[in-house]
């Protein structure tokens with residue numbers, strides 16, 4: 485394994501707080517008696533509703549069909565009867581139609597399935613088609629439908645396939661648990677992804693604290709005929725971001741507005757690799773994922789395999805409930821995640837964690853005037869000037885902000901975190917980006 489690489493500029497070193505849930509083996513969450521399944525769980529357009537109230541659905545049956553060039557199928561997480569199609573608010577704040585299903589019927593559909601031998605020759609097109617059928621999307625946060633990411637245009641060489649297991653957000657440990665508990669499945673998923681993109685090299689990227697998880701996966705990958713190099717990166721946030729990851733691993737910089745393919749790379753999150761394995765090998769669509777339930781306010785943090793449509797509040801209950809009143813509950817990690825305003829909000833494909841933070845764990849305070857210390861500039865991994873951008877956004881200087889790289893902001897939150905004046909930099913820049921995109925859309 486190589487030394488401790490990391491991206492060259494910006495970023496912050498954090499207390500990871502992962503020890504709260506790291507030792508907790510993945511266990512199945514309780515099956516929700518009613519699942520509220522949003523049809524928008526991916527990047528792109530909402531899936532088309534394929535069912536109506538009164539319809540009986542089976543576990544894993546498609547209830548939403550992909551609509552438009554960027555979209556993904558949605559499947560029923562439980563067997564039952566559709567009771568309602570209603571609009572709900574997602575953890576991200578977006579609105580979506582959702583299919584409400586009342587539990588009824590049997591779970592025999594996927595439980596008895598073994599691991600069929602596929603042989604090495606499943607065609608790449610068939611793998612991509614199975615990903616589309618299974619509604620697999622990037623589970624690292626991007627939510628891009630995986631069949632699109634892996635539809636590599638002819639003539640575009642892939643030098644390196646990066647399996648991203650860095651999981652740089654504090655508290656989250658679901659990817660780590662997959663590495664530890666599912667090496668054979670991940671190795672098979674990596675082999676299948678490599679069949680599609682035919683890379684010259686496969687790199688498993690993980691945090692240095694996960695070094696001990698490498699051996700079993702590397703051995704399983706070698707046995708599956710797709711040797712990987714594992715690189716334990718220095719613990720630094722946001723090391724898991726594709727842009728920072730490729731800088732650290734291969735020294736290549738993704739140009740603004742481009743994808744990793746522009747520098748000959750495909751980056752796939754480790755949870756997505758597991759979903760790929762399930763969709764292709766077990767023919768099981770994506771209707772559940774590993775969710776870390778953690779934070780200082782949760783009594784017994786854990787890693788749960790959760791069916792989509794389960795209310796966030798029931799996961800907290802399942803982990804012993806709250807031991808103190810949380811200051812903030814986040815869906816996802818505390819930096820990139822979204823504040824949960826309603827505990828009935830359903831878990832979706834994009835929810836990697838539910839983190840209930842105490843007042844002592846929340847980094848916020850009253851805004852005071854900027855003292856010009858420059859710390860926000862120092863930590864910005866994108867080389868931006870966050871305070872200048874914020875002033876441009878606040879003074880409606882849209883063109884100047886765009887010129888200064890507003891849209892390059894990854895919303896990582898490093899600038900807000902270090903600001904001694906508690907200037908809400910990332911919040912302001914996020915709003916500025918939204919406004920710029922809406923202005924672009926109406927032009």
Ligand code: SF4
Nearest residue numbers: 864893894896897899
């Ligand atoms: S939130 Fe944006 S501006 Fe702030 S540090 Fe991250 S990339 Fe830079």
Ligand code: SF4
Nearest residue numbers: 854855857858860903
């Ligand atoms: S870190 Fe805060 S106080 Fe320092 S320059 Fe940036 S906005 Fe101003």
